[in-house]
Amino acid sequence: VGTTEPIARSMVAAEVSGSVKAYPVHEGDFVKKGQVLARLRSTNLGLRLKAAEATREKVLSNLVFAEKELDRYTRLKKTDSIAESSYDKALDAYRSLKSELLRTEAEIEVLKDDIRNKTVVAPFAGFIAEEHTQVGEWIDVGGPVVTLVDLGHLWITVDVPERYAIQLSQDSPVRVTVTSLANETFSGKISAVLPEGDMHARTFPVRVDLANPD
Numbered sequence: 001v002g003t004t005e006p007i008a009r010s011m012v013a014a015e016v017s018g019s020v021k022a023y024p025v026h027e028g029d030f031v032k033k034g035q036v037l038a039r040l041r042s043t044n045l046g047l048r049l050k051a052a053e054a055t056r057e058k059v060l061s062n063l064v065f066a067e068k069e070l071d072r073y074t075r076l077k078k079t080d081s082i083a084e085s086s087y088d089k090a091l092d093a094y095r096s097l098k099s100e101l102l103r104t105e106a107e108i109e110v111l112k113d114d115i116r117n118k119t120v121v122a123p124f125a126g127f128i129a130e131e132h133t134q135v136g137e138w139i140d141v142g143g144p145v146v147t148l149v150d151l152g153h154l155w156i157t158v159d160v161p162e163r164y165a166i167q168l169s170q171d172s173p174v175r176v177t178v179t180s181l182a183n184e185t186f187s188g189k190i191s192a193v194l195p196e197g198d199m200h201a202r203t204f205p206v207r208v209d210l211a212n213p214d
Contacts, residue, residue, distance in 0.1 A: 002158040002176075002208065008124060008150035011132075012037060014139045015117040023135050025146060031122045038133065038145050042118040049111040056104045063097040070094045126150040156188065156208040165204040168193050174208050186210055 018040030025037055073090040076082040132144035139145070156176060160168065168190055176186045188210035197204040 002156040004154050004156050004210075006126070006149040006151050007153040007155055007209075008126065009129070010123060010148050011144050012120060012123065012146050012148050013142050013144055014038070014040065014120055015141065016040065016114050017139060017141045017143070018042070018118060020133055020135050020137050020139060023131075023133065025128050025131075027128050027131055029128045031126065031128065031148070033122055033125045035122045036119055037122055037148075038120040038139075040118040040120075040139065042115050045111055045115050045118070049108065049115065052104060052108045052111060056101065056108065059097060059101045059104055063094070063101060066090070066094040066097050120145050122148060124148070124150055125152070151212055154210045154212050155191070156210055158206045158208060159198065159201065159203040160193075160206045162197065162202045162204060165193055165197075165206065168206060176208065176210055 020038055021041045022036075022039040025031060025035075031037065070090045070093075073082060073087045077084070077087045126148045128146050129149045130147035132146060133139055170190055170192060172190045174188045174190060176188050177183050178186065188208045190206060191209040192207040194205040194207060
C-alpha cells in the first residue's frame with residue numbers, strides 16, 4: 001500500500017503587497033506556466049513611476065548643460081584662463097548629476113519590477129488545489145495566493161519491510177495498481193530507497209516515480 005502525492009506542490013506567494021484587483025482562477029482549475037493567478041492594484045506605483053521618469057528627464061537636461069560647461073571650463077583651464085576652483089565646481093556639478101541620474105534610473109527599475117510583481121503568475125503548469133485570497137482582500141509581501149500542484153509526475157511512497165527494502169535498487173521497474181481505477185495497472189520506477197526507516201515498524205520508505213501525462 002502506497003501514498004500518492006504530486007511531484008511538485010507550491011504555495012504561490014505575492015512578492016509585493018497590495019489589494020487584489022483580479023483573481024481569475026478557482027480551485028480545480030488547470031493553469032499553464034506563466035498564466036495569471038492574481039493581479040494587485042498598482043495605481044500608486046504607476047504614478048510614482050511617472051514622477052521618477054519626469055525627474056530623470058530633468059536630470060538628463062541638466063546633465064547635458066553641465067557636460068557642456070565642464071567641457072568649456074576644461075578648455076579654459078588648459079590656457080590658464082580660469083581659477084582652479086571654478087573648474088572643480090563644474091566638475092563636482094557634473095559628477096553630482098551623473099550620480100543623481102544613476103539613482104533615478106535605479107529607482108525607475110525598482111518601480112517597474114514592483115509593477116511587474118503586481119501580477120502573480122503560475123511558476124509551473126498544474127492544478128489549483130486551494131485558493132488563499134479573493135478580490136478586494138489585502139495581501140502582504142509573501143502572502144499566499146494559491147496552492148498549486150503538478151500532477152504531470154507522481155511520487156508514490158511505500159513503506160517496505162527491511163528484509164525486502166535491502167533487495168531493491170534505484171531505477172528498478174515497478175507495477176502500480178490503482179484500485180479506484182478498477183485495479184488498472186501503471187508502470188513506474190524506483191527513484192529512491194530513503195535511508196531513514198521507521199524504528200518501530202522496521203520499514204523503509206521507497207519512493208516510486210510514476211509518469212501521469214493525462
